[in-house]
Amino acid sequence: xxxxxxxxxxxxxxxxxxxxxxxxxxxxxxxxxxxxxxxxxxxxxxxxxxxxxxxxxxxxxxxxxxxxxxxxxxxxxxxxxxxxxxxxxxxxxxxxxxxxxxxxxxxxxxxxxxxxxxxxxxxxxxxxxxxxxxxxxxxxxxxxxxxxxxxxxxxxxxxxxxxxxxxxxxxxxxxxxxxxxxxxxxxxxxxxxxxxxxxxxxxxxxxxxxxxxxxxxxxxxxxxxxxxxxxxxxxxxxxxxxxxxxxxxxxxxxxxxxxxxxxxxxxxxxxxxxxxxxxxxxxxxxxxxxxxxxxxxx
Amino acid sequence: xxxxxxxxxxxxxxxxxxxxxxxxxxxxxxxxxxxxxxxxxxxxxxxxxxxxxxxxxxxxxxxxxxxxxxxxxxxxxxxxxxxxxxxxxxxxxxxxxxxxxxxxxxxxxxxxxxxxxxxxxxxxxxxxxxxxxxxxxxxxxxxxxxxxxxxxxxxxxxxxxxxxxxxxxxxxxxxxxxxxxxxxxxxxxxxxxxxxxxxxxxxxxxxxxxxxxxxxxxxxxxxxxxxxxxxxxxxxxxxxxxxxxxxxxxxxxxxxxxxxxxxxxxxxxxxxxxxxxxxxxxxxxxxxxxxxxxxxxxxxxxxxxxxxxxxxxxxxxxxxxxxxxxxxxxxxxxxxxxxxxxxxxxxxxxxxxxxxxxxxxxxxxxxxxxxxxxxxxxxxxxxxxxxxxxxxxxxxxxxxxxxxxxxxxxxxxxxxxx
Numbered sequence: 001x002x003x004x005x006x007x008x009x010x011x012x013x014x015x016x017x018x019x020x021x022x023x024x025x026x027x028x029x030x031x032x033x034x035x036x037x038x039x040x041x042x043x044x045x046x047x048x049x050x051x052x053x054x055x056x057x058x059x060x061x062x063x064x065x066x067x068x069x070x071x072x073x074x075x076x077x078x079x080x081x082x083x084x085x086x087x088x089x090x091x092x093x094x095x096x097x098x099x100x101x102x103x104x105x106x107x108x109x110x111x112x113x114x115x116x117x118x119x120x121x122x123x124x125x126x127x128x129x130x131x132x133x134x135x136x137x138x139x140x141x142x143x144x145x146x147x148x149x150x151x152x153x154x155x156x157x158x159x160x161x162x163x164x165x166x167x168x169x170x171x172x173x174x175x176x177x178x179x180x181x182x183x184x185x186x187x188x189x190x191x192x193x194x195x196x197x198x199x200x201x202x203x204x205x206x207x208x209x210x211x212x213x214x215x216x217x218x219x220x221x222x223x224x225x226x227x228x229x230x231x232x233x234x235x236x237x238x239x240x241x242x243x244x245x246x247x248x249x250x251x252x253x254x255x256x257x258x259x260x261x262x263x264x265x266x267x268x269x270x271x272x273x274x275x276x277x278x279x280x281x282x283x284x285x286x287x288x289x290x291x292x293x294x295x296x297x298x
Numbered sequence: 299x300x301x302x303x304x305x306x307x308x309x310x311x312x313x314x315x316x317x318x319x320x321x322x323x324x325x326x327x328x329x330x331x332x333x334x335x336x337x338x339x340x341x342x343x344x345x346x347x348x349x350x351x352x353x354x355x356x357x358x359x360x361x362x363x364x365x366x367x368x369x370x371x372x373x374x375x376x377x378x379x380x381x382x383x384x385x386x387x388x389x390x391x392x393x394x395x396x397x398x399x400x401x402x403x404x405x406x407x408x409x410x411x412x413x414x415x416x417x418x419x420x421x422x423x424x425x426x427x428x429x430x431x432x433x434x435x436x437x438x439x440x441x442x443x444x445x446x447x448x449x450x451x452x453x454x455x456x457x458x459x460x461x462x463x464x465x466x467x468x469x470x471x472x473x474x475x476x477x478x479x480x481x482x483x484x485x486x487x488x489x490x491x492x493x494x495x496x497x498x499x500x501x502x503x504x505x506x507x508x509x510x511x512x513x514x515x516x517x518x519x520x521x522x523x524x525x526x527x528x529x530x531x532x533x534x535x536x537x538x539x540x541x542x543x544x545x546x547x548x549x550x551x552x553x554x555x556x557x558x559x560x561x562x563x564x565x566x567x568x569x570x571x572x573x574x575x576x577x578x579x580x581x582x583x584x585x586x587x588x589x590x591x592x593x594x595x596x597x598x599x600x601x602x603x604x605x606x607x608x609x610x611x612x613x614x615x616x617x618x619x620x621x622x623x624x625x626x627x628x629x630x631x632x633x634x635x636x637x638x639x640x641x642x643x644x645x646x647x648x649x650x651x652x653x654x655x656x657x658x659x660x661x662x663x664x665x666x667x668x669x670x671x672x673x674x675x676x677x678x679x680x681x682x683x684x685x686x687x688x689x690x691x692x693x694x695x696x697x698x699x700x701x702x703x704x705x706x707x708x709x710x711x712x713x714x715x716x
Contacts, residue, residue: 045570050527170703276331
C-alpha cells in the first residue's frame with residue numbers, strides 16, 4: 001500500500017478509537033455515500049476483530065436514490081453494525097418543522113432539525129461525520145473535534161486550540177462534539193482507498209444510463225421527488241454521481257467512467273471541485289456552508 | 299509517495315496568501331469553480347486584482363476583515379509528494395491558532411519582506427517554531443523584486459537571522475529568495491535570481507528529507523483502547539490498540555508495561571492494514587502479548603531497558619491559550635498527556651519568556667493569553683514522558699479548564715534542571 005494512504009488510515013483510526021474510549025454515546029453518520037462508507041470501513045478496522053462499539057445513523061430526507069438505500073441496508077448487515085434511521089418526514093409529521101415547498105424545494109436544510117432532535121433523543125455526545133477539509137472553505141477551518149453547544153451550533157470564532165494529536169472532548173450534558181476522522185483526506189484519497197481496500201459502493205457512482213435534465217448548469221436526475229419544468233427537456237444520458245446526497249439537490253456528471261481506475265483518472269484530471277460540480281445547496285451564498293454549519297448542519 | 303505537512307506563518311501583508319496561491323496555481327490545484335468564485339467576489343468588492351487570500355480565508359469574519367484568524371488547511375500534490383498546508387495566522391493575538399496549526403508539521407515557512415528584513419514578527423514565529431520542535435524551517439525572503447533582486451539584501455537578512463537564531467534550537471534552516479507575486483523561485487527558477495544557487499521553494503518542499511525526523515530509538519506505545527471481542531470465535535483475543543509514539547516494536551520483542559513494571563513478549567501485531575511484523579512511529583497498531591496482564595488505557599508499553607521518565611513533579615514550557623482567564627497557580631486543571639488523563643496544578647512560574655526579545659522575565663506569578671513561560675507542575679498520577687525535544691508525542695500535553703472545558707494551555711515537557 002502507498003505510505004501516504006497508510007498515514008491517513010492510521011490517523012483516522014486513532015481518532016475513531018479515541019472517541020470510543022472517551023465518550024459515552026458516540027454515533028457515526030452513515031448515508032451510504034462514499035465518504036461515510038470509507039469512514040465506516042475504518043471504524044470496522046479500528047476495532048477488529050471486535051464489533052464496532054457504536055451504532056450508525058442515517059438522516060433520511062425520504063428523497064433518496066433507491067440504489068443507495070439498498071446499498072445502505074446491505075452494508076450495515078455485512079459489516080455487522082446497528083443502524084438507526086432518523087426520518088425528516090417523521091419530524092415534519094410531528095410538527096417539528098414545515099416541509100420545503102416551491103419549485104426549487106429541497107429537504108436538504110431540514111436535515112439539521114432531524115439531526116439535532118435525534119442527538120437529543122438518543123443523548124449522543126459524539127457524532128462522527130465524513131466531511132473533509134478539502135471539500136469546502138468553511139470546512140477547511142474546522143477542527144477534528146468540533147464543539148457544539150446545547151443548540152448544536154458551531155462557533156468558528158471560539159474553536160478550541162487542537163494541538164499535536166491530543167484531543168479535548170470535555171463537555172457539559174446536552175452539548176456534543178462533531179468528529180471528523182477524514183479531515184485530511186482528499187477526494188482522490190477516498191477513491192484510492194476504495195480501490196486498494198476493495199470497498200463496495202452504491203452503483204450510482206459508476207457510469208450508467210439515466211433520465212436527466214439540465215438545471216442551473218447541472219444534470220439533475222428525474223425522480224419522483226424532482227421533475228423537470230416545461231422548458232427543461234428530459235433526455236437519457238450516460239452519467240455518474242460524484243457525490244451522493246438528497247436526490248433533489250445532488251446533480252450527476254456526464255461520465256463514461258465505469259471502473260475504479262477510470263474514476264480515479266477522471267478525479268485526478270477534474271477541473272471543478274466535487275461540490276461545485278454537483279451540489280445545488282452550496283450555491284446559495286458566499287458563506288452558505290458556514291451559515292448552515294453554524295445552525296448545526298453536518 | 300509520502301505526505302509532507304507544512305505550515306505557512308504570516309499575514310496577508312507578507313505575501314503569504316499570494317505564495318500559497320502560487321503553489322496551488324502552479325501545481326494545478328485550484329479548480330475552475332473556485333477561481334471563478336474568488337474572481338467574482340474580488341470584482342464585486344472592487345478589488346482590481348484577483349484576491350488569492352479569499353481561497354484560504356474561508357470564514358465570513360476573515361473575508362470581511364481581510365486577515366487570517368484561524369488555521370485553514372489546503373491540500374495539493376505533485377508527482378513527487380502529497381502536501382498538507384496549515385495556513386496559520388501571523389498576528390500576535392492569534393498565536394494560539396498559529397500553534398494549533400504548527401504543532402504537528404514537518405516544516406514551517408516563515409515569510410520575510412525583503413524591504414523590512416527581520417522584524418519582531420519574524421523573531422516571534424521562529425521562536426515558536428523552535429519551541430514546538432518543528433524539524434525544518436524555511437525563511438522565504440519575499441518581494442525580492444522590490445529590492446532589485448539584490449544579493450546583498452538577501453545575505454544581510456540571512457546573517458541577521460542567523461545571529462538571532464543562534465539562541466534558538468532550530469535543527470535545519472533554509473533561506474530562499476523569492477517573489478511570490480510573479481512566481482520567481484517558487485516553482486521555477488528565476489532569470490532575476492541567477493546569483494542564487496539553491497533550490498526553488500517547491501523543489502525544496504518535494505525533497506526535504508523527513509524520514510529521520512521520527513524518534514526510532516525509544517520504543518513508546520501509549521495504550522489507547524483494549525480490544526476484547528465478545529464473540530465466541532475470538533474468545534481469547536485481547537489486543538492493546540494505540541499509535542506507536544516512538545521506536546520500533548517487533549513480534550518477539552520483550553516489553554515492559556508501566557506503571558505495573560511487569561514484562562512480557564509481543565506475540566503478534568495487528569493493524570488496520572492487516573497483520574504486521576513490526577510497527578513504527580505513527581503506525582496504528584494492536585499489540586498481542588504472551589501474558590495475560592492487567593493493562594488499561596493510559597498505560598505505557600516500552601522496552602525493559604529503555605523506559606520513559608516517570609514522575610508527578612514536572613517542568614514544562616507552557617503556552618497559555620485561554621482568553622477567559624489567566625493561569626491560576628495552585629488551581630486544579632485536567633491534564634491530558636498521550637492517552638492518559640490526570641489532574642494537575644502549576645506550582646510555580648519559573649520565568650516568562652518574552653517572545654520578541656527572548657528575555658526571561660522573572661518575578662512573574664501567572665501567564666496570560668498567548669504568553670509562554672517555564673513552569674513547575676504537580677500531577678495526581680505519574681506521567682510516563684520524554685523530553686519534548688526527544689519525542690513530540692510523549693513530551694506534549696494540554697491543560698483543560700474543568701469548569702469551562704476549554705483547552706487552556708499547551709505544554710512541552712522538559713528534563714528537570716539539576
